[in-house]
Amino acid sequence: MAPAAELVDATKTYGQVQALKGVSFSIEPGSLVAMLGPNGAGETTSINLLLGLRKPTSGKAFIFGADPRDLTTRQRFGAMLQESGVPELLKVIELIDLFRSYYPRPLGTQRVVDLVGLRDKQDTQVRDLSGGQRQRLYFALAVCGDPEILFLDEPTVGMDVEGRRIFLDAIRDFAAGGKTVLLTTHYLEEADELAERVIVIDHGTLVADGSPQDIKSRVAGKKISFTSQARLEASVFDALPINSSHVSDHHVVLMTSEPEAVLRELFNRGVDVANLEVRGADLEEAFLSLTGGTG
Amino acid sequence: MNRTLRMLVMQTRAEMVRFWRVPVFGFFSIGLPLIIFTFFGLKEATHPISPNLSVTVGTYVMASMAAYAVGNVMVFSFGMALAVERGQKQDRLLRASPLPPAIYLLAKVINAVLFGLLALVVLFVFAHFAASVNLGANQWVTLTARLLLGSIPFIGLGLGFGYLAGPNSAPAVINFVYLPIAFASGIFIPVSQLPDFIRSLAPYLPLNPFVQLGWNAIGVPTDRSVTTNALYLVAYSIGFFLLAVWAYRRDQSLKFS
Numbered sequence A: 001m002a003p004a005a006e007l008v009d010a011t012k013t014y015g016q017v018q019a020l021k022g023v024s025f026s027i028e029p030g031s032l033v034a035m036l037g038p039n040g041a042g043e044t045t046s047i048n049l050l051l052g053l054r055k056p057t058s059g060k061a062f063i064f065g066a067d068p069r070d071l072t073t074r075q076r077f078g079a080m081l082q083e084s085g086v087p088e089l090l091k092v093i094e095l096i097d098l099f100r101s102y103y104p105r106p107l108g109t110q111r112v113v114d115l116v117g118l119r120d121k122q123d124t125q126v127r128d129l130s131g132g133q134r135q136r137l138y139f140a141l142a143v144c145g146d147p148e149i150l151f152l153d154e155p156t157v158g159m160d161v162e163g164r165r166i167f168l169d170a171i172r173d174f175a176a177g178g179k180t181v182l183l184t185t186h187y188l189e190e191a192d193e194l195a196e197r198v199i200v201i202d203h204g205t206l207v208a209d210g211s212p213q214d215i216k217s218r219v220a221g222k223k224i225s226f227t228s229q230a231r232l233e234a235s236v237f238d239a240l241p242i243n244s245s246h247v248s249d250h251h252v253v254l255m256t257s258e259p260e261a262v263l264r265e266l267f268n269r270g271v272d273v274a275n276l277e278v279r280g281a282d283l284e285e286a287f288l289s290l291t292g293g294t295g
Numbered sequence B: 001m002n003r004t005l006r007m008l009v010m011q012t013r014a015e016m017v018r019f020w021r022v023p024v025f026g027f028f029s030i031g032l033p034l035i036i037f038t039f040f041g042l043k044e045a046t047h048p049i050s051p052n053l054s055v056t057v058g059t060y061v062m063a064s065m066a067a068y069a070v071g072n073v074m075v076f077s078f079g080m081a082l083a084v085e086r087g088q089k090q091d092r093l094l095r096a097s098p099l100p101p102a103i104y105l106l107a108k109v110i111n112a113v114l115f116g117l118l119a120l121v122v123l124f125v126f127a128h129f130a131a132s133v134n135l136g137a138n139q140w141v142t143l144t145a146r147l148l149l150g151s152i153p154f155i156g157l158g159l160g161f162g163y164l165a166g167p168n169s170a171p172a173v174i175n176f177v178y179l180p181i182a183f184a185s186g187i188f189i190p191v192s193q194l195p196d197f198i199r200s201l202a203p204y205l206p207l208n209p210f211v212q213l214g215w216n217a218i219g220v221p222t223d224r225s226v227t228t229n230a231l232y233l234v235a236y237s238i239g240f241f242l243l244a245v246w247a248y249r250r251d252q253s254l255k256f257s
Helices: A043-050 A092-100 A109-115 A131-143 A161-176 A188-194 A212-219 A259-268 A283-290 B003-020 B023-041 B057-087 B090-095 B101-131 B137-150 B152-164 B170-184 B196-204 B207-217 B226-256
Strands: A005-014 A017-027 A032-036 A058-063 A077-080 A149-153 A180-185 A197-202 A205-210 A222-227 A244-248 A251-256 A274-280
Touching (some): A017 A043, A032 A043, A032 A161, A032 A188, A043 A058, A043 A149, A077 A131, A092 B003, A131 A161, A161 A180, A161 A188, A180 A188, A205 A212, A259 A274, B023 B057, B057 B152, B090 B226, B137 B152, B137 B207, B170 B196, B207 B226
Parallel strands (some): A032 A197
Antiparallel strands (some): A005 A017, A222 A251, A222 A274, A244 A251
16 A cells, blocks of 8 residues: 655755755555654655645655645645635635535534534634634644545644644544644644654754654753853863754853763863753754754 | 536635625726716716717717726736735645636636626616616627627736736736726727827727727727627737736746746
8 A cells, every 4th residue: 555645755946945855754544643843944845745735856745656736636635734825704614615615525514613613713704713713724624625644734833722732632533533644843742742653854854753752762952051261172072972062152052961971071171160051952952963963 | 416516616606705705896896887987977878979870978888887897807806816815825725625726717707707797787777777778688688798708808817917916016006007908998088089199009909899899789880890809809818818827837836846
């Protein structure tokens, strides 16, 4: 059986910018996969190639082994895009009914409305919806055709905590029926909570692909920062178990997965340390450590 | 119901609902021709336009406004709607959906034709009661049919505008092009009263053969035959649709390549 979605050595260049530099992965039918990366790392470009919204500069994109640009292929997926709009003057229920008519075997209108929790807003025009309600409407449009695979590009952006809760449940419900879901996110917790597999993309290349536990152990870094009165030579940090270092003026930032060892060694070497702070790296920083610190 | 037909019905319905909810569009396509008609068509409405013709001033102005209204509906409904849809990036989600582009376009055409027809009926009823315009049944039908069929080039022009103009500038750009052409084509003022250089240009403007088809339908002698006027419009259709296809491809290659 063909993979639900597949990129084969895909590259994408926009003018001078190389957004994807040869990415390959395939998504098995029935799996829930999260694509993780900092902004502009290439996840959205990957989704756009898989949806046929962009053509790969080289390489291929397949949905169930077929060209995503074919109308028959498009009946098999639903999509929630980061940058897209719908007619502002239509009511929620009118828009859902309209999109349902595009698919051969759509879900019932009321079922869709309930799935996304918009029953009390179904007669509201799109322009009067809040940001979170709008996201849920886009989700409704993505699932209303009962697609086999669902693409969600940063679905929870702009949602409050409660909205996000409802939303993640809805995604889980959908996936529980044997469907395939590929979503992008900036949040490691979200990927961890939802997905059984995480693909990490940075600077247009695939840097990690594994279970959430696997990824977490690799990016679970600490950030050590301090100031120093003395002028520090880069050699001060030689042979320390650090992933990256950054020195500007008298301010030092070190990324490491062994903060205790690093600190012990710094004190041993007699480095002048003030305003010391050690905390868990946020995702952006964790990526820097994953990709070797060349931000 | 057949699935394709159902899709077309739903898509057309959505197009129509959107237009009804924008009062300003209804005003431009239905109200404005009526207002201009009251300026030019009500004074001495029942007098013949020239001593040797039975066509009244009211009838003549009504036919002119009818051409103006239908052309206006086509250029605006395609140009404006597309520019706005592009501005709001509605095309991205549609592009990822299984809606066939032909159905999308056909729904827009049906919506525009129905709107054009409505604008005509409102104008005709108003002219009938306010300016005692009376035509034979076949003349009403001929006038309506010619204007709706003859409006095809203006769909092409509207599509071209829709893919070239930005969402905010579209209304201004379309008016800037359409209104002067309407004037120079003799729709508001007879061509004979226009400055010489415009008079020599008038026969070659797209609205001139169009309004001549309308005048001819109500019994006004025109300087070109119906066939010649129709051929002019066919040529304009080809030109404008080529422009639209070029603009469409340009837009698509910017966004989806």
